[in-house]
Amino acid sequence: MSLYVDIKKDLGSFVLETKFEADGGVTGILGASGCGKSMTLRCIAGILKPDEGRIELDGRVFFDSEKKINLKPQQRHVGLLFQNYALFPTMTVWQNLMAALLPYEKDKTRAASAIRLVMEKFALDGLEKRKPGQLSGGQQQRVALARIFLSKPQVLLLDEPFSALDDFLKWKLELELAGLLEEFPGSTLFVSHSREEIYRLCDRVCVMEQGSSSPVIPVKQLFEAPVSRAAAVLSGCKNYSRARPAGENRVYASDWGVTLEYQGEAPRDFKYIGVRSHYIYPVLSKEAKGKKNTFCCEIIRVIEDVFSIVIILKPKGAADPEAEAGNRQIRAEMTKDAWREFCRCEKNPGELWIFMESRDIMVLT
Numbered sequence: 165m166s167l168y169v170d171i172k173k174d175l176g177s178f179v180l181e182t183k184f185e186a187d188g189g190v191t192g193i194l195g196a197s198g199c200g201k202s203m204t205l206r207c208i209a210g211i212l213k214p215d216e217g218r219i220e221l222d223g224r225v226f227f228d229s230e231k232k233i234n235l236k237p238q239q240r241h242v243g244l245l246f247q248n249y250a251l252f253p254t255m256t257v258w259q260n261l262m263a264a265l266l267p268y269e270k271d272k273t274r275a276a277s278a279i280r281l282v283m284e285k286f287a288l289d290g291l292e293k294r295k296p297g298q299l300s301g302g303q304q305q306r307v308a309l310a311r312i313f314l315s316k317p318q319v320l321l322l323d324e325p326f327s328a329l330d331d332f333l334k335w336k337l338e339l340e341l342a343g344l345l346e347e348f349p350g351s352t353l354f355v356s357h358s359r360e361e362i363y364r365l366c367d368r369v370c371v372m373e374q375g376s377s378s379p380v381i382p383v384k385q386l387f388e389a390p391v392s393r394a395a396a397v398l399s400g401c402k403n404y405s406r407a408r409p410a411g412e413n414r415v416y417a418s419d420w421g422v423t424l425e426y427q428g429e430a431p432r433d434f435k436y437i438g439v440r441s442h443y444i445y446p447v448l449s450k451e452a453k454g455k456k457n458t459f460c461c462e463i464i465r466v467i468e469d470v471f472s473i474v475i476i477l478k479p480k481g482a483a484d485p486e487a488e489a490g491n492r493q494i495r496a497e498m499t500k501d502a503w504r505e506f507c508r509c510e511k512n513p514g515e516l517w518i519f520m521e522s523r524d525i526m527v528l529t
Contacts, residue, residue, distance in 0.1 A: 165187075165188060165221060165222050165318055165319065165349075165350045165351050166185060166186070166187040166188070166221070166222055166351070167185065167186045167187075167208070167219075167220075167221050167319055167351045167353070168185050168218070168219070168220050168221075169182060169183065169184055169185070169186075169204070169207075169208060169217075169219050170182075170183040170217045170218050170219075171183075171204075171207055171214035171216070171217030171218070171219060171227070172214060172215050172216045172217050173203065173207065173212070173214045173215050174215055175200065175203060175375065177198075178200070178374050178375045179375055180200040180203055180204065180207075180214075180375040181375055181376055181377075182200065182204050182372065182375065182376065182377040183377060184370045184377050184379070184380050185380065186351045186352075186353060186368075186380070187351065188350075188351055189351070189352070189367040189368065190345050190352045190353075190354050190365055190366045190367050190368075191351065191352065191353055191354070191366060191367065191368045191369065191370065191380060192353075192354045192355075192356060192361075192362040192365070192366035192368070192369040192370070192383065193353060193354070193355045193356075193369070193370055193372055193377070194356060194357070194359060194362050194369050194370070194371050194372065194386075194398050195357060195371060195372035195373060195398065196357055196373075196398070197357055199372045199373055199374055199375065200372055200374070200375040201323075201324075201355040201357075201372055202247070202323050202324075202355060204355075204372070204377075205244060205321040205323050205353065205355060206244075207219065207227070208226070208240075208242060208319070208321060208353070209237055209240065209242045209244040209321060210226065210227075210234070210235060210236060210237035210239075210240050210242070211237060211244075213227070213234060214227060214229065215229070216229040217229055218230075221240075221318060221319060221351075222318075226240050238267060241315070241316070241317055241318045241319075242317055242318070242319045242321060243312035243313070243315060243317030243319065243320050243321065244312075244321040244323065245305075245308055245309060245312060245320070245321065245322045245323060245325055246308075246323055247323050247324050247325075247327050249296075249304045249305060249307070249308035250308070251296040251304060251307060251308060251311075252296070253295065253296050253297060254295065255295065255296075256292060256293050256294060256295055257283075257288060257291045257292055257293070257294055257295075257296075257299070257307050258279065258292040258293065260296070260307060260311060261279045261282070261283070261307070261310060261311055261314060262275060262276075262279060264311040264312075264314050264315055265278060265279065265314045265315065267315075268314075268315055268316070278314060279314065282310045282313060282314055283310065285310070285313075286306040286307070286309060286310040286313075287306065288303070288306055288307060288310060291303060291307075300333075301329045301330075301333060302329065302333050302336065302337050305325060305329070305337060306337075306340075309341075309344065313344075317350065318350045318351075319350050319351050319352070319353070320345075320348060320350065320351075320352040320353070321352075321353050321355075322341075322352065322353065322354045322355065323355050324355055324356055324357070325337075325341065325354075326338060326356075326358075326361065338361065338364065338365065341365070342364070342365055345365065354366055359387075359398060359399055359400050362383060362386075363383055363387065366383050367382070367383060368380045368381060368382055368383060369381060369382075369383050369386050371386070371392075371394060371395045371398055373394045378391075378392065378394075378395060386398075386399050387399050387400075389428075389526070390438075390526060390528065391431055391528065391529060392528055392529045393435070393436045393438065393528045393529065395528075396438045396526055396528055400440070401438045401439070401440050401526070402440070402441050402495045403438060403439045403440070403441060403444070403494050403495055404419075404436050404437070404438050404491055404528075405417035405418065405419035405420045405436065405437055405491055406418045406419050406435060406436060406491065407434065407435065407436055407437040407527070409430075410423045413425055413426055413427065413522075414426070415430075415434075415437055415525075415527065417437055419482060419491035419492055420459070420479040420481060420482050420492070420494070421479055421480075421481020421482050422459045422479060422481055424437065424457050424520065424522075424525055425456055425457055425522040425525075426522050426523075426525040426526075426527055427522045427523045427525075428523075428527075430527040431527060431528070431529045433529065434527045434528060434529055435528065435529060436527075436528040436529075437525055437526060437527055437528065438525075438526040438528055439494075439520050439524060439525055439526065440524065441474070441495045441496055441497040442497050442498070443520065443521065443524035444494065444495075444496040444497075444518050444519075444520055445496075445498075445518065445519045445520070446496070446498070446502075446503075446506045446510075446516055446517070446518060446519075447517040447518065447519045448506075448509055448510055448517070449510065449511070449512060449515075449517055452517035452519075455519060456522075457519055457520045457521070457522060457525075458517055458518065458519045458520075459479055459480070459481065459517070459518065460479075460480045460515055460516070460517050461477035461478055461479050461480060461494060461515060461516050461517070461518055462477065462478045462479075462480060462514070462515055463475060463476075463477060463513070463514060463515060463516050464476040464477060464478055464493065466503075468500070469497075471499075471500075472497050472498060472499055472500065473497070473498055473499070473500055473502075473503040474495060474496070474497050475495070475496045475497075475498075475503075475516065476493055476494075476495055477493065477494040477495075477496060477516060477518065478492060478493055478494070479492070479494065480515075494518070496516075496518060
């Protein structure tokens with residue numbers, strides 16, 4: 165099922181202006197907190213009314229400001245999973261499920277049969293008489309999902325479904341949810357600020373920044389070849405410099421004071437380059453001279469992480485007083501064994517020559 169969204173809504177601190185299409189499968193909306201992700205879902209579900217625009221599902225119009233169409237939430241057949249699950253606190257699990265189903269199934273016998281089936285599917289047997297306050301976070305989420313599936317939605321809207329869970333439970337429920345999403349025949353929108361969740365659960369993704377959405381692209385493209393600095397930030401890249409052309413397939417990284425070669429076609433009017441931390445390699449000083457995309461840095465700090473070593477560096481050419489402090493520094497990350505072996509061979513611990521493959525340098529707008 166194809167969901168088309170093109171809406172505008174003044175939220176005070178910024179204007180939500182988003183346009184995208186989700187055609188089956190799971191489409192992620194990735195963005196920082198407060199960028200308008202949840203508001204977009206509420207507009208699709210009919211809880212919030214856009215100022216202008218159009219929302220439709222397979223040609224059925226949910227909202228059209230020009231034609232003055234605005235279907236009520238119950239007319240849209242959309243399943244919205246809230247961050248806090250929004251279960252009725254004074255009702256039992258059975259009553260919560262029955263309250264969701266009766267608007268669609270008036271026969272209580274058939275409704276009870278449907279509830280028993282969904283409780284078995286979502287591993288809720290034995291919890292019928294418990295209230296939400298007596299359930300774990302994972303159990304509450306399963307009840308909320310069961311409630312949504314009982315209404316037979318045409319579209320699933322998942323608003324950061326793992327944000328209230330600890331890491332162990334989050335991983336377990338993510339596996340369960342992945343199985344459910346594979347079975348769901350309609351389109352799913354999955355909102356998250358976690359790039360890891362988006363990568364594992366979604367087929368496509370659109371990045372949202374301050375209310376504006378980027379075009380929908382395959383998830384792997386976001387991580388392998390982001391176009392904008394905002395998209396690269398959300399995909400986990402931590403190293404940036406302002407940049408300008410310096411010849412064919414060459415850029416001058418002004419915040420680092422170096423000229424670098426890159427591969428591929430650069431976006432028109434690019435402004436930055438980015439390099440991921442694990443694509444920055446240490447080079448022995450005796451082997452560094454004359455090697456392209458290699459330059460010397462001062463070691464600011466070495467941090468031992470759980471499974472790796474993080475090295476904070478300042479390029480020796482980073483003298484531009486107008487550069488942002490964060491842009492002047494570079495973060496490299498490698499395994500503990502690799503760093504230990506490098507330190508055994510290198511004689512000058514105060515500085516470090518680093519190398520970047522041309523294919524790993526992202527040219528960004």
